[in-house]
Amino acid sequence: MKKIKIISVYSPLKVSYSLLGMVVGGIAYGLTLGNNHVTMGILNPSCRGTYVITPKILTAEGPVYFAGKAD
Template sequence: MTHTGLIRTLPLIALVVLMTFTSLVATPAWSQTSTADTQQGTPSGAGMQAGAAVSTILYFPFKAAFAIGGGIVGGLAYLFSGLNEQTAKSIWVPSMYGTYVITPEHLTGDRSVRFLGVATDDTATGISNTSTMEPAR
């Protein structure tokens, strides 16, 4: 394969990877019990799921890039601060925690979309308690 042929196939490969991720990760997130279950099986519920899928496809690359960038910058901050973990966490928590997958509950307003992760008091003190943070979806 030539260099030009490889460049032409990269967008297709990225699309296939994104669609695979969405089908493997987003579908289980939609199957969780919520207030939107009353709409399940209705045209409105199907529309909300389709809207959530499209929203996730548009939203996820930005969130993932932000999280990866935050991981790299946080790692560099950790090194350049003399291995100060709190300095790194002040970058890692907002960039890596938060919402990754948009669900119908996000579209109806039942759940908020958090692009930036929020640290709890336990995270700030160095005790990890992920049950009080919104899981990365």
């Protein structure tokens, strides 16, 4: 039962974080007059990472990356 709660909370939270990152990235793109470096610095961490909790993650055999790497 605890595993279902983790899955049902994590994925919507991650999707919300990604959508917020897309909105902020779009605003940053406009405010910086098209500076891709700034935009990608926002989009990469917010849109990359783990979206789905797998059985390996639940048994601590795999990592969870809420935020992706900023290149």
